Structures are given as structure tokens and as C-alpha cells.
């Protein structure tokens with residue numbers, strides 16, 4: 151069985167930042183492996199260690215700088231990686247769900263995995279929709295927000311728990327092949343070991359362009375246009391306690407006594 | 414004129430609040446476009462749901478009686494057929510776990526744009542402008558969609574629930590459900606373990622988030638909880654890491670709490686966390702980041718390092 155894990159490098163923003171047009175000024179940005187994808191990688195690698203899966207392949211849409219993040223996934227146990235990038239993608243302001251799916255669809259068609267494990271959402275644009283949209287595009291089954299996965303060797307059905315709202319889980323059987331979006335907490339993602347990091351350097355990291363994949367440039371232009379970005383206005387009139395930690399703790403202590411919740 | 418179709422959501426025999434919030438969002442859009450507001454309800458006791466959904470501003474209710482509970486294959490088939498049959502320009506659904514389990518498939522099947530987790534909506538001519546957040550709520554953005562139809566999922570609790578009785582026409586919609594295309598089956602539900610402590614009963618919650626950094630540091634928060642005689646709760650990453658049991662998690666997938674005072678320590682205030690604690694009487698945030706989204710709902714805030722403030726606070730009570 152082959153598993154494909156789309157891995158995204160997400161943008162994280164410093165505490166203080168400035169907005170420049172429809173983007174945050176680059177000085178305030180860093181990059182990280184998407185939190186949800188870390189759990190998806192771990193789930194795939196564990197299935198491989200259990201002998202259910204033979205190969206774990208990752209796919210990332212991103213420029214050369216994302217290779218650092220891709221190596222993290224390889225160091226955690228993925229076998230090889232595909233990176234898709236193209237000048238046409240450089241120009242795109244907001245890579246929406248349709249655009250991501252257009253790219254991932256062609257990778258799925260080339261790789262023919264039995265299982266695709268995506269993260270539930272990405273920490274930066276949080277569309278939360280790529281996994282399910284991809285499943286529909288490639289004509290397989292799916293399940294969103296999976297926090298438990300039971301899959302036996304050679305099985306053609308995956309038994310999953312889907313985490314609903316309010317402490318409730320749905321127990322569902324999904325025919326394979328399928329795309330599952332993986333929720334945090336499903337496992338305990340490992341740290342990349344030194345040995346893993348060394349081995350990752352030798353693993354295959356294949357760069358593909360849109361043309362290589364047969365994806366039209368128009369397909370990645372997307373349907374959504376980002377028109378503005380701003381800091382949200384605070385709705386509450388928050389009282390900010392100022393001063394040293396002793397001062398602020400004193401003011402908070404007074405408040406808690408006033409409210410009658412502490413003596 | 415653009416017609417709007419909202420899709421109701423229910424679970425285990427009850428309509429979820431967001432179904433009525435969708436009506437408000439839908440009615441506002443219908444007002445702007447001059448179109449009709451259609452509502453669809455699929456599976457379960459659709460007639461009883463239809464009665465509840467008949468609120469002011471709703472023009473038509475379409476019932477699809479098929480199965481009991483949500484099944485994404487059934488919903489995807491029924492909704493795509495309804496969109497075609499009504500000729501709806503905008504499909505509005507919930508940005509819920511189930512909404513995200515079928516609406517992306519609907520958008521893909523119809524080959525139309527999808528905007529998720531929307532907190533504001535406006536139309537002008539052929540353009541739909543949606544407001545959504547990025548980077549964990551640090552910034553808000555507007556995105557324009559020029560095409561119709563388009564599928565939109567709205568965030569819960571952003572629109573008020575629709576009130577007022579309506580006089581909508583209720584019609585059974587005969588969706589053609591292809592059973593061979595149903596590739597998943599729901600076998601039941603399970604409640605996540607309760608456990609010894611019920612955080613929803615507490616008057617004072619000391620709640621800790623990822624800002625605590627390491628499991629050992631939790632001792633500091635335990636000490637604070639002891640000094641204040643408070644109950645300890647947390648955001649999700651603390652539970653995911655196995656540092657606290659699941660019954661301590663506040664939020665969308667955890668517990669809803671309404672204490673007199675909620676002290677959020679090193680918690681950013683992601684929407685799924687806020688969903689569980691925004692009903693607290695008084696919210697206090699201790700966070701180094703003055704721009705963290707938790708500050709939007711905090712009544713009192715300390716913009717400082719928890720490792721300085723918490724020991725000083727413990728000192729105040731010993």
C-alpha cells in the first residue's frame with residue numbers, strides 16, 4: 151500500500167508586524183511545517199512501521215526554500231518527496247483550494263496512492279478544505295477531521311473516528327482508496343532523530359513543474375482574489391494591567407478578590 | 414437576481430444553532446441580491462426540522478428525506494442536484510466538521526469557487542466579498558469571488574440566529590441518490606470520556622495553553638490553581654501532547670465552559686478555543702503577544718511573560 155502525504159510549509163507571523171498591501175511584510179515572517187501535516191506524516195510512518203504501508207511519499211507545493219521543511223518530513227521517515235513549483239505560482243497571491251487541488255490531483259494521478267493523508271487545515275490560510283476537494287477531484291472516498299484510524303494489512307476499508315463538535319466522535323467506515331484529513335492528537339509526532347536527518351539528505355526530492363505534471367497555468371490562478379488585509383479591530387474594551395509583573399499580578403489579585411472567586 | 418441556498422445542519426435529532434445563523438446570513442444576502450432565500454434540510458425528521466427552519470425571510474424549504482444522520486455522499490449528491498434545480502447563485506453552509514466533510518466536494522463537483530470559514534459577507538453586482546481571517550486570527554482579509562454559483566461556509570456564532578415565524582413553502586425534493594456511489598458508512602457515535610473533573614461546573618478556571626512550553630512547567634499552573642482554589646483547564650495542544658486528560662480541554666471539540674472568571678494563560682484564542690469559553694463572565698488573558706486574538710474578547714489583559722506573572726500571582730495568595 152502506498153500513502154501520499156501533502157506537506158505544507160506554513161507562514162508564521164511575529165508578535166509585532168506590519169502589513170504591506172495585501173501581505174505581511176516579509177521581515178516579520180518565518181516558516182514552519184504545518185502542525186496538522188506533522189500528525190499526518192506520523193500516521194503514515196506508523197502505518198509503515200506496522201507493515202500496513204510499503205511506501206510513504208510526500209508532496210509539497212513550494213519554492214526551493216521549502217526543501218528544509220520537506221527534509222523534516224523525510225527525516226521523520228517518509229521515503230521520498232515531490233516538490234511542485236513553477237514561475238506561474240510565484241505570481242499567485244492566494245493559492246485557493248481549487249488551485250491546490252488542480253496540482254495535487256495530477257500528482258495523485260501519477261502516483262496512484264491507496265491512501266492520501268492531509269492535515270485538517272493549514273495554520274496560515276486555514277481553508278480546511280483541500281483534502282475533501284482533492285478526493286472528489288480524483289474520484290475517491292474521503293473523511294474529514296479524523297482522530298483515529300484503524301487499517302489492517304490488505305484491507306479495502308479504513309475504520310475511522312471523525313471528531314465532531316462537543317466531545318462527540320463519529321465512527322465511520324471508508325472504502326479505499328481514500329483521502330483522510332488528519333486531526334492533531336491522533337498520535338504523538340516524533341522528533342526527527344540525528345540519524346533520520348542524516349538519512350533524509352540521501353532521499354529523493356523530485357522537483358516538478360506544472361508542465362511536467364500537465365497542469366495548465368490558468369488552473370492555478372484560482373477563483374478568489376485577495377483584496378485587502380488589515381488588523382482586526384478589537385471589539386471589547388479591554389482593561390490592560392500595566393507595570394512590572396508584581397504590579398500586574400497585584401491588580402489581577404485585587405480583581406479576583408473583587409469578583410469573589412478567590413480570597 | 415441571485416437566489417441563495419442555505420443547507421441546515423442537524424445531529425442526533427436536533428438542529429444545530431448554525432442552521433438558524435445561516436438563515437440570517439442568507440436573508441442578508443438575498444436582500445442585497447433581490448433573490449429568494451431557499452433552505453434545504455437533508456436526512457432525519459425533515460418535516461420537524463422544516464417547521465423549525467420556517468423563519469422570517471425564508472422563501473422556500475426543500476426537504477430531502479433520505480437516511481437518518483449526516484452522510485457526506487448523500488449530502489453531496491442532494492446538494493449538487495438542488496443547486497441545479499433551484500439555479501442558486503450562492504450556497505451557504507456551516508464551517509463545521511460536517512460542513513467541511515461535504516461542501517468542498519460540492520464545490521469541486523460543480524466546478525465552482527469555494528470560500529471557507531467566512532466571518533462577513535457582502536455582494537455588489539456580480540461580486541461576492543467575503544471576510545476571513547489568516548494566520549490564526551492575527552489578520553483579517555477580504556477576498557472577492559466574481560463567479561456564480563459559489564459555495565461559502567460561514568463560521569458559527571458570527572451571525573445571530575434568525576427569529577420570527579415565516580411562511581415558507583415546504584416542498585419535498587426528490588433527490589436521486591445513487592447508492593453505488595456511497596462509499597462510506599456511519600456506524601455510530603461515541604462520547605469522549607467524562608472523567609473525574611467537570612470543568613463546565615467551575616466558577617474559576619485557570620486555563621493553560623501552548624505558551625507553557627514544557628510539561629514540567631505545568632506545575633506552575635497547578636500551583637496557581639491550588640493557591641486560588643481554582644480548577645485547571647487547557648487549550649487543545651496541552652491535551653494533544655497528553656499533558657492533561659481530554660476532559661480538561663476547552664473549545665469546539667472539547668467542553669463549553671461559563672465560569673465567573675476564565676484566566677487564559679499562554680493561549681492565543683484560536684476560533685475553536687474561543688467557541689468553548691466566550692460565554693465566561695469575565696475573561697482575563699496573560700499573553701506576551703498584545704495582538705493575540707484572545708485580546709479581542711478579553712476584559713482584562715496582562716501583556717507579559719507568564720513565567721514572570723504567574724509566580725507573582727501565586728505570591729499574592731500565599
Ligand SMILES: Cc1cc2nc3c(=O)[nH]c(=O)nc-3n(C[C@H](O)[C@H](O)[C@H](O)COP(=O)(O)OP(=O)(O)OC[C@H]3O[C@@H](n4cnc5c(N)ncnc54)[C@H](O)[C@@H]3O)c2cc1C
Pocket residue numbers: 270271295510549621622623624625647648649650651662663664665666667668678679680681682683684685686689699700701702705717718719720
Ligand atoms: C476541527 C478543529 C477543532 C479544534 N478544537 C479545539 C478545541 O476544542 N480547543 C482548542 O483549544 N483548540 C482546538 N483546535 C485547535 C486550535 O485551532 C488551536 O490550534 C489551539 O487552540 C491553539 O492553542 P494555544 O492557544 O494553546 O496555542 P497557540 O496558538 O500556539 O498559542 C500560544 C500562545 O501563547 C503565547 N505565549 C507563548 N509564550 C508565552 C509566555 N512565556 N508567556 C505568555 N504567553 C506566551 C503566545 O503569544 C500565543 O498567543 C481545533 C482545531 C480544529 C481544526
